[in-house]
Amino acid sequence: MSDAADETRFAFGKNWKSFLASVGQDRVDEAVKSLISLTGYSDLTGIKFLDIGCGSGIFSLAAYSLGAEVMSIDYDQDSVGCALQLKEKVGGNDRWRVEQGSVLDSAYLSSLGQFDVVYSWGVLHHTGDMMGAFENIQRVVRPEGVLCLSIYNDQGAISRFWKRVKKIYCESLAGRYLVLVAFVPIFFSYAVLAGLMSSGNPVAFFRDYKKNRGMSIYHDWVDWLGGYPFEVAKPGEVFSFFRDRGFVLKELRTRNGMGCNEFVFRHDKPASA
Numbered sequence: 001m002s003d004a005a006d007e008t009r010f011a012f013g014k015n016w017k018s019f020l021a022s023v024g025q026d027r028v029d030e031a032v033k034s035l036i037s038l039t040g041y042s043d044l045t046g047i048k049f050l051d052i053g054c055g056s057g058i059f060s061l062a063a064y065s066l067g068a069e070v071m072s073i074d075y076d077q078d079s080v081g082c083a084l085q086l087k088e089k090v091g092g093n094d095r096w097r098v099e100q101g102s103v104l105d106s107a108y109l110s111s112l113g114q115f116d117v118v119y120s121w122g123v124l125h126h127t128g129d130m131m132g133a134f135e136n137i138q139r140v141v142r143p144e145g146v147l148c149l150s151i152y153n154d155q156g157a158i159s160r161f162w163k164r165v166k167k168i169y170c171e172s173l174a175g176r177y178l179v180l181v182a183f184v185p186i187f188f189s190y191a192v193l194a195g196l197m198s199s200g201n202p203v204a205f206f207r208d209y210k211k212n213r214g215m216s217i218y219h220d221w222v223d224w225l226g227g228y229p230f231e232v233a234k235p236g237e238v239f240s241f242f243r244d245r246g247f248v249l250k251e252l253r254t255r256n257g258m259g260c261n262e263f264v265f266r267h268d269k270p271a272s273a
């Protein structure tokens with residue numbers, strides 16, 4: 001496996017394991033809604049769906065519940081464990097496979113074949129080699145297939161600041177506590193203010209957060225503060241990369257600040273070519 005920056009790496013899977021304890025049908029329903037909204041498919045029956053960097057496995061479960069033939073992969077063994085646990089919880093059958101594997105391992109990825117929908121949300125910028133991951137992922141999308149990505153927005157100096165923070169978080173236990181103590185109170189205050197300003201209720205932002213893809217606010221804070229390796233891209237850079245490899249942009253959701261830009265591309269090569 002050729003992942004870069006292996007020595008300094010956030011334990012994504014541990015965070016997902018802790019998140020999994022809070023996953024009920026309400027969060028799964030939000031994940032399903034988010035998947036339908038991004039892909040435009042409300043029925044995935046007969047669709048081969050590859051979830052790269054499946055994390056908790058909740059989007060694999062969403063695709064499975066919409067009828068897809070699902071392959072979930074993740075670099076982190078704890079994330080793989082989460083997806084297997086979700087699969088077991090819903091009594092998933094052979095239509096859902098889960099494996100440990102890296103998007104940077106081109107031989108492994110090619111061995112999986114090609115897929116109708118390739119979904120990789122919030123993953124490729126955490127591999128340590130985002131451009132290598134771009135190169136590999138486009139090969140597993142079948143002609144006329146769909147590629148859904150989300151990639152951190154490039155904010156220049158601000159992104160470089162956060163990269164430094166994340167590195168500090170991952171380098172030592174002391175660094176982790178320092179980062180948590182410094183930023184969690186700020187995030188908490190922001191959330192209280194956001195709730196007050198939007199609906200006059202200080203807990204509204206916390207209460208409604210799960211509408212954001214079924215996620216949990218606390219686990220997203222930890223994921224944001226620790227998520228290293230960390231790379232970013234401007235929307236135009238992602239667009240050009242995939243356009244030059246025969247992909248057409250179908251949907252783009254950009255961010256002004258922190259967070260991910262979302263892209264849906266179609267592999268514009270005729271199925272018969």
Ligand SMILES: C[S@@+](CC[C@H](N)C(=O)[O-])C[C@H]1O[C@@H](n2cnc3c(N)ncnc32)[C@H](O)[C@@H]1O
Nearest residue numbers: 012053055074075076079102103121122123127
């Ligand atoms: C921020 S999480 C996103 C999880 C999920 N896609 C979601 O939307 O909730 C990033 C995931 O990417 C995984 N990951 C990091 N590097 C990877 C690689 N080289 N190959 C596959 N997965 C990787 C991490 O282990 C982690 O589970």
